[in-house]
Amino acid sequence: MASLSLGRYVPYRSPVHFLDPRTKLFCLVLLIVTVFLGYANYSTTFLMAGVSLVLVLAFFLMTRMRFTALLKSLKSLWFMLIFLLLIYAIMPRSDNLDWVAFFIGNYPIYWASILDALKILVRLMLMIALSLILTASTKPLDLTAGFEWYLSPIRWLGVNTAAWSMVLSLALRFIPTILVDVERIMKAQSSRGVDFQRGKLSVRARALVSLIVPLVVSSLMRSDELADAMEGRGYDPRAKRTRYRKLAFHWGDLIAVLLVGAFFGMCVAMSVLSFDPFLEWFQVAVR
Amino acid sequence: MSLAIKAEHISFSYAKDGPRTLDDVSFEIKEGEYVALIGHNGSGKSTLARILAGLISELDPNASLTVFGMEYDKEHSAEIHSKIGLVFQNPDNQFVGATVRDDIAFGLENRAIDPSLMDAIILESAASVGMEEYLDQAPENLSGGQKQRVALAGVLALRPSLLILDEATSMLDPKGKREILALVRKMRKENPSLTVLSITHDVEEAVESDRVLVLAGGKLILEGKGEEVFSHRELLEENHLESPFVHELSLALREEGVDVEPTLSEEGLLEELCR
Numbered sequence: 001m002a003s004l005s006l007g008r009y010v011p012y013r014s015p016v017h018f019l020d021p022r023t024k025l026f027c028l029v030l031l032i033v034t035v036f037l038g039y040a041n042y043s044t045t046f047l048m049a050g051v052s053l054v055l056v057l058a059f060f061l062m063t064r065m066r067f068t069a070l071l072k073s074l075k076s077l078w079f080m081l082i083f084l085l086l087i088y089a090i091m092p093r094s095d096n097l098d099w100v101a102f103f104i105g106n107y108p109i110y111w112a113s114i115l116d117a118l119k120i121l122v123r124l125m126l127m128i129a130l131s132l133i134l135t136a137s138t139k140p141l142d143l144t145a146g147f148e149w150y151l152s153p154i155r156w157l158g159v160n161t162a163a164w165s166m167v168l169s170l171a172l173r174f175i176p177t178i179l180v181d182v183e184r185i186m187k188a189q190s191s192r193g194v195d196f197q198r199g200k201l202s203v204r205a206r207a208l209v210s211l212i213v214p215l216v217v218s219s220l221m222r223s224d225e226l227a228d229a230m231e232g233r234g235y236d237p238r239a240k241r242t243r244y245r246k247l248a249f250h251w252g253d254l255i256a257v258l259l260v261g262a263f264f265g266m267c268v269a270m271s272v273l274s275f276d277p278f279l280e281w282f283q284v285a286v287r
Numbered sequence: 288m289s290l291a292i293k294a295e296h297i298s299f300s301y302a303k304d305g306p307r308t309l310d311d312v313s314f315e316i317k318e319g320e321y322v323a324l325i326g327h328n329g330s331g332k333s334t335l336a337r338i339l340a341g342l343i344s345e346l347d348p349n350a351s352l353t354v355f356g357m358e359y360d361k362e363h364s365a366e367i368h369s370k371i372g373l374v375f376q377n378p379d380n381q382f383v384g385a386t387v388r389d390d391i392a393f394g395l396e397n398r399a400i401d402p403s404l405m406d407a408i409i410l411e412s413a414a415s416v417g418m419e420e421y422l423d424q425a426p427e428n429l430s431g432g433q434k435q436r437v438a439l440a441g442v443l444a445l446r447p448s449l450l451i452l453d454e455a456t457s458m459l460d461p462k463g464k465r466e467i468l469a470l471v472r473k474m475r476k477e478n479p480s481l482t483v484l485s486i487t488h489d490v491e492e493a494v495e496s497d498r499v500l501v502l503a504g505g506k507l508i509l510e511g512k513g514e515e516v517f518s519h520r521e522l523l524e525e526n527h528l529e530s531p532f533v534h535e536l537s538l539a540l541r542e543e544g545v546d547v548e549p550t551l552s553e554e555g556l557l558e559e560l561c562r
Contacts, residue, residue: 222379226381
């Protein structure tokens with residue numbers, strides 16, 4: 001189950017860990033938007049992607065996450081890259097038509113297609129890395145408290161946001177428990193001769209059913225008992241509750257928001273103004 | 288001494304016109320008493336626990352249930368709830384918080400207790416079950432016995448007057464079981480007015496109780512002191528229940544002509560033998 005440890009909280013005392021979850025969520029949204037901005041040309045796009053990458057790596061070092069964890073999560077993107085390359089290669093283009101990388105038979109593959117595919121891939125990688133940093137540096141409970149804070153405006157529409165955030169935190173709480181169930185049921189079914197690894201697709205699908213049905217049943221039983229236990233301990237979603245964990249906004253949060261906000265502003269300005277640093281600053285014309 | 292629970296004519300069936308899970312059960316539990324409710328699987332004991340805890344409220348019209356002198360109605364149910372602590376069977380399914388600390392805090396949050404007071408209460412109740420070093424641990428890093436101790440701490444933090452243990456030790460290994468029982472003993476020593484209702488199919492757990500109730504097929508078939516109840520061996524056997532080991536041993540010794548009174552506790556048997 002080691003591969004499923006992805007996205008888990010990594011206890012450590014780093015500046016990123018100390019930030020308020022609301023700050024981190026806000027910064028994450030800004031940074032993801034930044035990553036997906038379009039720029040004047042490829043060189044600027046990749047320059048900005050490089051800058052973002054440096055930022056992400058800095059966060060990574062700060063939070064003491066293992067790079068292997070990141071690489072593992074990015075491994076599945078290979079398929080994505082091939083898929084994107086295919087799409088872009090097949091799609092007819094109207095721009096950069098003189099810039100052919102190579103021919104397959106008579107069919108030209110443009111550099112622009114390859115670069116576009118790479119661009120999307122880099123964006124996805126950055127987005128995944130950013131999300132991983134958030135979940136690694138924030139306790140699930142704090143994260144749900146942060147979500148709840150952002151959802152609080154819709155409380156005025158009669159939505160019980162506290163109950164929704166309880167649902168979310170219970171879901172997070174039970175992921176490890178249910179993973180243990182998955183392992184246990186798989187072992188039990190394997191010992192009865194079910195093979196989850198080999199066989200034709202139809203055979204494997206049937207094997208999967210033998211996992212899913214008991215899993216759903218046991219999860220429903222768990223939730224039933226959990227509901228009793230929660231009610232027995234006085235939980236009433238409509239009643240007034242206090243909060244043990246309080247979110248607190250510190251100076252560090254303000255600095256983080258300002259820094260990320262400034263970076264975001266700079267990138268948006270560059271994007272909107274189609275600013276090309278290579279032309280303006282480096283005095284070179286590269287395409 | 289006042290009554291903790293007074294239950295009269297409790298009947299219940301899950302399906303309308305279905306078989307009765309509980310059939311006209313009446314009993315009383317005094318304040319400060321330790322009562323064991325034993326019964327085989329499907330005897331209705333967990334249903335009874337859920338009724339006593341107010342988790343099932345649709346009772347038969349003839350039934351009457353008062354807890355600490357209060358009827359279970361809209362007016363009192365919140366107050367009754369605040370007096371009852373429940374520990375269930377499965378350690379995983381009652382662990383609500385992401386860490387031990389958060390789990391103990393869960394009950395306090397529900398009672399709208401001032402968060403600035405919570406840390407002290409959490410530390411105190413964790414210490415009383417010996418879990419103070421695990422406060423920031425997640426449930427997946429704890430053993431079943433440890434999780435059950437956290438459940439007890441969560442209950443303790445709310446200072447209940449009635450503790451209901453619904454098969455609280457049945458999923459634990461012998462060591463975990465002993466630890467939980469020792470903790471309950473300690474809790475009663477520190478607070479003699481604490482009423483404990485232990486619901487179990489393990490007759491050995493009944494040894495420590497002041498009184499034993501036996502439930503079979505939804506009916507209360509036996510009630511009384513442990514020695515008395517376990518002397519009805521045939522009736523118990525009919526209902527798939529055994530006597531505790533020490534009791535069996537004392538009876539077997541009597542049959543062999545040794546002059547001992549039937550007893551439930553090891554110490555009691557030793558005294559009888561040394562007499």
